[in-house]
Amino acid sequence: MIEHMWQEREHDTKALLLISEIYYTLLLYYGVTKRDFEIGWNSFDAVRKVMEDRLVGRQKQLRPMLIERLQLQHERRLMESQQTEFTDVHLMIMKDLLALSTSAYAEVRVKCQPILEDAMFAFRYSSRILLPLLLEKLKRSDSVSHEQFKGSLYIMHSDRCLYLGYCFWDTLSQIWLALVQADHSEKPSITNLMSSVVKRIMERFNSPAIRWIVPAAVVNSGLSIARGASVSLNEEELSAGASRLEDRNKKTEQIYEDLVVQLVSLAESGNLHWRFTEFAIMFLAHLIRHDHPLPTPAVSLLVRSLCHESLTVRKIAIVAVMGILKQQKRRHATVCISPYQLAGIADYSSCQVKVVPGDRPDNMWHRYNVETLPQTEEQWSSTVFIDKTFWGYYCWPQEMRAYAPYDQQPPVDRARDQLTEGEAVIFDAFSSQEFVDKLIGFLSLEERKGKDKYNWTRTVMFK
Numbered sequence: 001m002i003e004h005m006w007q008e009r010e011h012d013t014k015a016l017l018l019i020s021e022i023y024y025t026l027l028l029y030y031g032v033t034k035r036d037f038e039i040g041w042n043s044f045d046a047v048r049k050v051m052e053d054r055l056v057g058r059q060k061q062l063r064p065m066l067i068e069r070l071q072l073q074h075e076r077r078l079m080e081s082q083q084t085e086f087t088d089v090h091l092m093i094m095k096d097l098l099a100l101s102t103s104a105y106a107e108v109r110v111k112c113q114p115i116l117e118d119a120m121f122a123f124r125y126s127s128r129i130l131l132p133l134l135l136e137k138l139k140r141s142d143s144v145s146h147e148q149f150k151g152s153l154y155i156m157h158s159d160r161c162l163y164l165g166y167c168f169w170d171t172l173s174q175i176w177l178a179l180v181q182a183d184h185s186e187k188p189s190i191t192n193l194m195s196s197v198v199k200r201i202m203e204r205f206n207s208p209a210i211r212w213i214v215p216a217a218v219v220n221s222g223l224s225i226a227r228g229a230s231v232s233l234n235e236e237e238l239s240a241g242a243s244r245l246e247d248r249n250k251k252t253e254q255i256y257e258d259l260v261v262q263l264v265s266l267a268e269s270g271n272l273h274w275r276f277t278e279f280a281i282m283f284l285a286h287l288i289r290h291d292h293p294l295p296t297p298a299v300s301l302l303v304r305s306l307c308h309e310s311l312t313v314r315k316i317a318i319v320a321v322m323g324i325l326k327q328q329k330r331r332h333a334t335v336c337i338s339p340y341q342l343a344g345i346a347d348y349s350s351c352q353v354k355v356v357p358g359d360r361p362d363n364m365w366h367r368y369n370v371e372t373l374p375q376t377e378e379q380w381s382s383t384v385f386i387d388k389t390f391w392g393y394y395c396w397p398q399e400m401r402a403y404a405p406y407d408q409q410p411p412v413d414r415a416r417d418q419l420t421e422g423e424a425v426i427f428d429a430f431s432s433q434e435f436v437d438k439l440i441g442f443l444s445l446e447e448r449k450g451k452d453k454y455n456w457t458r459t460v461m462f463k
Contacts, residue, residue, distance in 0.1 A: 102151035363392035
């Protein structure tokens, strides 16, 4: 029937609305509708506040109120009931709802979009199946109408579709690339909706893991549980599981790198509207991780963006370069030290001496003393520097570590050919006098005349 309606009676909105109600009944009705439940709950809450006795609180309620509360609880249980198996019929209905949610008539879209969202919530991960169809309507194409594009954005704005944009790498990559290339209209309603979708994704994005590692202790615990359940696992099955995990890690890593490269290519192509270029750079800035180096093309783009004409892009680039520098910072060697040995006294814990906060013989070496400043290279290397000034005032850490001497640290004065590709990009940029002058000129501009304050992100970037 729905196919006949699309071909012969597409303008019959009343019939389309009736079909959407039938679909809602088939998918989600288990004895009470969500709207009726909300009306009954609001009515109950209002009556309860009027009839309550503040002297006894909740210890005494009228019998009709208790019966009404039980009825509402039963209706809530009915609403939570759902079929556990997702069938082909459910898929067919949800595809029809997707088509109705992107109809040419706003009345139909407004009615069907909440039904589709409730259906995606009722059937977990069903949104992954609908995602390719949804992204097809976000492409810039003559076959995609303005109404279809707008309806698709509203569906993407829903929570059940939005979580695909920040939880799974495969769907995340598809959604981000589709949004960057979704330059379909410059109407204010479209641009505001697009910005809202991107903003919600960025607010909830928490960088899902690229590599999953299962420690040996977890494997041993699983084997002990399996033995308790009389399930035997041989070495071949364990090695096969480890191999599948490694294949999954490699696949996820490849998706991450391909996403970064494609975002860089789109941002540098010059074919995007300035707003979507900002989206691409914003996405790149959120892809900086502590456990995986950012590909060199992305580092180059973000460094060049420090001198971009757009203030928004420059702000994003400052935070991104700050993260890149932290990512590239090499790990410095540390050594375990004993504050009592440095002070030349016995450990207080072994002597059972009561520790009093303040200046004590065991923390005198930690205090600044102008008379014992290191004057030679040997004295400098033998001096122990602690960046936590509060250590030792009350007590010392159980395990205290400090940086090793300078000669044991990674070399600082490296030649350019000793740098990594990402480090070389930053080195070349800040070695260029023209780039530095332009950067300082942009940083010297006032964002709001007479109202600018100290900006810690710039300080951390240079630090």
